[in-house]
Amino acid sequence: MAWTQAELAISTRGLRKTYRTRKGRRVAVEGLDLDVPVGGVHGFLGPNGSGKTTSIRMLLGLVRADAGSMTVFGHPVPERLPEVIGRVGAIVEQPKFFPAFSGRRNLELLADAIGTPRAAVAEVLEETGLGERGNDRFRSYSLGMKQRLAVAATLLKKPDLLIFDEPTNGLDPAGIREIRDTMRGLGERGRTVLVSSHILAEVEQVADSVSIIGHGRLLASGPVAEVIGGQSAGVVRVGVDDRDLAHRVLLEGGLAVRPDGPDLLVEGLGDPAEVTRRLAHHGLFVNQLVTVGADLESVFLSLTSGEDLRAAGVAR
Amino acid sequence: MRRLAAVELRRLRARRLTVIGLLGILVGLAFMGYGMWDQARPLTASQRQAATAAYNQARQDWLAHGDQMRADCLAGQADARKTDPKADFGCDTMEPRLENYGKPRPRLHDLVPGGLEGAAYLVAFVAFVVGAGFTGAEVASGALGTWLTFEPRRLRVLGSKLVAVVSGSAVTGAVAAGLVLTTWWLLVQHYNPAAHTPGGLWSTLAGQAGRAVALTAAAGLAGAALSLLLRHTAAALGVVIGYLVVVEGLLANRFSSLKPWLLQTNVLGWLRHGTSYGLDVCTVAPDGSYGCQTVQRAISFGHSSLVLALVLAAALALTVVVFRRRDVA
Numbered sequence: 001m002a003w004t005q006a007e008l009a010i011s012t013r014g015l016r017k018t019y020r021t022r023k024g025r026r027v028a029v030e031g032l033d034l035d036v037p038v039g040g041v042h043g044f045l046g047p048n049g050s051g052k053t054t055s056i057r058m059l060l061g062l063v064r065a066d067a068g069s070m071t072v073f074g075h076p077v078p079e080r081l082p083e084v085i086g087r088v089g090a091i092v093e094q095p096k097f098f099p100a101f102s103g104r105r106n107l108e109l110l111a112d113a114i115g116t117p118r119a120a121v122a123e124v125l126e127e128t129g130l131g132e133r134g135n136d137r138f139r140s141y142s143l144g145m146k147q148r149l150a151v152a153a154t155l156l157k158k159p160d161l162l163i164f165d166e167p168t169n170g171l172d173p174a175g176i177r178e179i180r181d182t183m184r185g186l187g188e189r190g191r192t193v194l195v196s197s198h199i200l201a202e203v204e205q206v207a208d209s210v211s212i213i214g215h216g217r218l219l220a221s222g223p224v225a226e227v228i229g230g231q232s233a234g235v236v237r238v239g240v241d242d243r244d245l246a247h248r249v250l251l252e253g254g255l256a257v258r259p260d261g262p263d264l265l266v267e268g269l270g271d272p273a274e275v276t277r278r279l280a281h282h283g284l285f286v287n288q289l290v291t292v293g294a295d296l297e298s299v300f301l302s303l304t305s306g307e308d309l310r311a312a313g314v315a316r
Numbered sequence: 317m318r319r320l321a322a323v324e325l326r327r328l329r330a331r332r333l334t335v336i337g338l339l340g341i342l343v344g345l346a347f348m349g350y351g352m353w354d355q356a357r358p359l360t361a362s363q364r365q366a367a368t369a370a371y372n373q374a375r376q377d378w379l380a381h382g383d384q385m386r387a388d389c390l391a392g393q394a395d396a397r398k399t400d401p402k403a404d405f406g407c408d409t410m411e412p413r414l415e416n417y418g419k420p421r422p423r424l425h426d427l428v429p430g431g432l433e434g435a436a437y438l439v440a441f442v443a444f445v446v447g448a449g450f451t452g453a454e455v456a457s458g459a460l461g462t463w464l465t466f467e468p469r470r471l472r473v474l475g476s477k478l479v480a481v482v483s484g485s486a487v488t489g490a491v492a493a494g495l496v497l498t499t500w501w502l503l504v505q506h507y508n509p510a511a512h513t514p515g516g517l518w519s520t521l522a523g524q525a526g527r528a529v530a531l532t533a534a535a536g537l538a539g540a541a542l543s544l545l546l547r548h549t550a551a552a553l554g555v556v557i558g559y560l561v562v563v564e565g566l567l568a569n570r571f572s573s574l575k576p577w578l579l580q581t582n583v584l585g586w587l588r589h590g591t592s593y594g595l596d597v598c599t600v601a602p603d604g605s606y607g608c609q610t611v612q613r614a615i616s617f618g619h620s621s622l623v624l625a626l627v628l629a630a631a632l633a634l635t636v637v638v639f640r641r642r643d644v645a
Contacts (some may be wrong), residue, residue, distance in 0.1 A: 061468040062461055063643040081468045090465045096458030100332055106459075110466050112323045153462065 005074045009192040010036035015068035028054040030216035041187035043203035043210035044196040051216035052196040089154025090163040095146040099139035103149045124152040144175035164195045238264040239288025324480035333449040337442040344438045356422040356503040367418035374412040421508040436528035439492045440535035443485035447539030452549030481540040482533045489532030493525040541635040572596045585620030
């Protein structure tokens with residue numbers, strides 16, 4: 001999909017980052033082209049080690065890119081990041097604050113640093129449900145509370161773009177739902193939310209659009225429905241009494257077929273009737289013929305199948 | 317950057333290590349204050365009695381054998397002058413005097429320099445540890461990454477942290493120096509109100525106090541910079557302790573020519589406005605015998621200032637370069 005710069009909250013072209021390790025250089029991000037449209041929730045998907053966190057760190061100026069270009073709201077970063085950072089709230093991996101200070105003091109320091117009135121601290125603490133525990137030390141917080149404090153910190157800036165990196169790691173189901181609702185709510189209020197995750201169900205429920213990466217490269221991108229549709233055409237589940245014979249017949253007929261439990265999955269079909277025709281010709285009659293509706297998980301697995309990213313030497 | 321520095325200063329004040337450090341300084345100064353008082357107070361009645369008894373005994377010896385003692389002294393001195401014309405055995409001042417028995421009355425110019433020096437070492441050490449902890453904890457906890465997502469201009473971030481540490485250390489150093497000076501002044505006023513104060517003493521003491529404050533600020537700065545460089549408080553402390561043990565201890569003991577370049581020599585030269593060090597000079601005499609003697613060499617204030625400034629500037633420059641470029645976890 002072609003976007004204009006004004007329609008993009010984030011854009012990267014040819015982004016590359018390698019790390020030096022004892023075993024040599026490891027490529028974390030390899031020529032990533034990423035477009036995140038303004039408004040709504042954008043899922044940033046990839047297996048562990050695919051380069052999601054590194055990409056986010058580069059966008060935020062925490063890590064230097066080796067090559068490529070990035071823009072945030074049209075501003076080239078990191079060169080002009082100071083001009084745009086006030087519009088960006090980010091939580092990268094685990095929330096990190098001064099452990100010996102209370103949640104309130106941590107937020108007050110951040111508010112003072114950006115010249116936000118102290119009253120905003122109480123507001124965001126209330127908004128994230130931390131009002132009563134605001135004076136407790138950060139180190140005494142549960143993971144869910146730490147995550148909420150991080151969300152509160154990002155809200156201090158009233159950002160137009162929020163970046164959540166693996167926001168539900170370590171959270172209980174209630175915490176996951178809370179974060180999901182927060183992201184959804186922010187997206188519905190017109191803000192842009194980039195959520196990186198390897199938990200597909202989490203993203204599928206909130207995202208309007210997704211980008212899927214593997215080996216530090218973009219594999220697919222676009223609105224969720226388009227990405228799913230584009231990868232799932234013509235998959236049919238076939239039920240038959242003699243599965244093994246049917247498998248052989250369809251393979252010999254040049255179809256892409258694989259066993260799936262007691263059934264067969266046939267891919268790349270233009271017309272499902274072709275299956276019944278071929279099987280009937282060999283005296284085999286189907287008892288089930290269902291078009292399989294793909295979900296984000298199956299698309300993700302199909303795009304990243306066979307990739308052992310860690311073994312391939314891709315660092316996160 | 318002023319706003320950021322003010323925030324960092326607030327954070328510095330709120331840290332537990334800072335509070336512990338300040339308490340440590342207060343306890344240390346209290347011990348020093350006790351030592352000052354003990355040094356300044358007059359002898360107790362029993363000590364005075366013992367001193368008077370010792371004087372009386374010496375006086376009696378002098379009355380009985382003084383002429384002989386003086387003659388022996390002059391003879392020895394005359395022998396010595398055959399090889400050293402300037403030899404002076406103090407034969408004319410041998411007669412016992414009561415004021416030489418017991419304790420001299422306290423005077424500011426005798427007591428304050430040593431007190432200020434002791435306080436400077438204590439406060440500088442605490443400033444180094446607090447400075448190292450200030451930046452080290454931020455890196456180790458990952459809070460620096462969060463901070464940079466609010467203010468990505470790294471030089472401003474670094475500058476504000478260093479300004480906070482330097483100003484906090486300097487104020488602490490100034491208060492400590494003021495306490496030492498005031499305590500000595502009160503003690504001298506109390507125990508020796510008629511003491512003569514040499515002209516220019518106060519400006520000399522103010523200069524020394526100023527150098528002590530500067531040393532404290534530099535120590536805090538070095539701690540903060542080193543900790544940022546090494547990414548951990550313990551690493552910064554370990555490197556400094558290792559350096560002191562290996563270079564300033566073992567190597568300097570083996571190679572005395574290193575002494576003019578050592579931190580401890582130059583810190584002393586800075587605080588005392590010049591100092592000296594002992595250099596071992598070993599020679600083989602014409603008769604083939606081998607001998608060594610320690611020769612005192614002077615270290616100028618300028619030399620000490622330059623060495624310390626270069627070390628600090630190098631540490632700062634390295635920190636700036638690394639902090640600007642380093643990936644932050």
